[in-house]
Each structure stands twice: as C-alpha cells, then as structure tokens.
Amino acid sequence: MKRRSALGAGISFAIGGAFTVRARAAEAADDKPTYERVKLLWGPNHGHEIVVPFEDFKAKAPKRYVTTGKSDHLHVFEVTADDWAKLAAGEPVRLASTKTGGHLHRVRLRAAPAVDPPDEVTVCTVEVGGNDGHELIVPQSHLDAKTDRVYDIQGVAPHTHEVKVTAAQFEKIAKGERLHLTASAGDDHTHLVAISLAKKKA
Structure with a gap:
C-alpha cells in the first residue's frame, strides 16, 4: 500500500514537472522578440x-x-x-x-520588431568628432536612473570605443547641459563625444 502511494506520488510529480517544463518553455518562447x-x-x-x-x-x-x-x-x-x-x-x-x-x-x-523598444530609442543628441560610423544611444530609462554607465559605441565601424557617463553627468544632461567627453582608445585613436538632451518636437 505504501509502495503504491509512493508510486502514485512519483507519477503525479512527473506529470506536474512536465507541465512546469512546458510552461517555462512557453514563457521562454514568449520572451523571444518578434522580428518584422x-x-x-x-x-x-x-x-x-x-x-x-x-x-x-x-x-x-x-x-x-x-x-x-x-x-x-x-x-x-x-x-x-x-x-x-x-x-x-x-x-x-x-x-x-x-x-x-x-x-x-x-x-x-x-x-x-515593427516598433523600436524604449531602450533602443535615444533621448539625447550625440555628436562623435571625426566620426567613422560610431553610435551612442541614451534611452529615457538611463536618464531617469542616473547611475554610472559605460557605453560601447561601435556602430558600423570595424572597431569600438567606450564612453563612460557618470551619475553626476546624467544629472547635468537632464538639466540641459552639454557634455564633452573623450572615448577610450581603439584602433590607435580616440574621439571627442558631445552629449546633450534632444529638443522635444513641437
């Protein structure tokens, strides 16, 4: 009797576990981006x-x-x-x-996807001096969080640079100030980078 109960519990666990695995797989599938x-x-x-x-x-x-x-x-x-x-x-x-x-x-x-997610939409105007195709996106969530961040600005270039923006500098951007930063060295050169809050469209 005890053995049967234990076996039944094992079957119940196995079935429940299978449902859990399927549910997790479905959740993972839902997390995948839909490309359009x-x-x-x-x-x-x-x-x-x-x-x-x-x-x-x-x-x-x-x-x-x-x-x-x-x-x-x-x-x-x-x-x-x-x-x-x-x-x-x-x-x-x-x-x-x-x-x-x-x-x-x-x-x-x-x-x-058909519409860019918020974290891929910049709220800043970024100018990279001597630009050879670099890109830096500052989404609203980064401006709101105001924590130190390091950006990879590779863009289309075959090499990359990093630009560090501190919490204090995010505060300055939010207040309308224009930052002038220097990117890390890459491919034997660096870049001057200017970041300012983009003007809102009327």
Whole structure:
C-alpha cells in the first residue's frame, strides 16, 4: 500500500514537472522578440541607399544589394547565409561594401520588431568628432536612473570605443547641459563625444 502511494506520488510529480517544463518553455518562447523588419545603420554616406526586404531575411539565402540613391556611382553589399543566421539570433551584422572611386561604405544590419523598444530609442543628441560610423544611444530609462554607465559605441565601424557617463553627468544632461567627453582608445585613436538632451518636437 505504501509502495503504491509512493508510486502514485512519483507519477503525479512527473506529470506536474512536465507541465512546469512546458510552461517555462512557453514563457521562454514568449520572451523571444518578434522580428518584422531589417534595420540599417549607415556610416558616413553621400546619398547611397539600400533596401533589405524582410522577405530576404525570412528566405535566408545569400544576397547582393546594389546601392541606389542620389550618388553618381554604385557600391555592392553582400549578405551571406551565416549573416542571416546571426540576424535571426539577435546579433548585429556589420558589412563593408565594394570599393568604388577609392572608397567604400559600411552599414550595420539588425533584425527588429515593427516598433523600436524604449531602450533602443535615444533621448539625447550625440555628436562623435571625426566620426567613422560610431553610435551612442541614451534611452529615457538611463536618464531617469542616473547611475554610472559605460557605453560601447561601435556602430558600423570595424572597431569600438567606450564612453563612460557618470551619475553626476546624467544629472547635468537632464538639466540641459552639454557634455564633452573623450572615448577610450581603439584602433590607435580616440574621439571627442558631445552629449546633450534632444529638443522635444513641437
């Protein structure tokens, strides 16, 4: 009798455990972002454009994109099957175009939801001196928290720098002051970075 009760308890535990695992798996699936577009960030540019249809992301086949836009010459970007896999995994993909006229261009691709989440929307105007495609996003949550933070500002560049903003400096930004900071060294150089609160649109 005792053995049967113990066995029954074991079955109950096993079934309950299975339900728990399934519930956790469902929660994990719900946490995965829903991608609906491919976002592009350009480095220094003079009128080039490319469009990456979301259908290409879903197909995940190697693809060549020829720039269009206002420029009088063309460049080509190539996206590989491995690049699509990285995008699907939530990783950024940085590409360099073919060279034309002695120069090339760089872009960064990201798979993204239809609307950017709040922590990917900056509330500051950021200027990077001698910019070679770096990006720094300061969301409202960072401005509200006012705690020390270190930002990776790689953007489209093949190298990165870090910019530290202290709690006291966030206070200054919130009050409308303009910060002038120096990024860490990377690729044998650094950058001056200016950060100020963006003006609200009327």
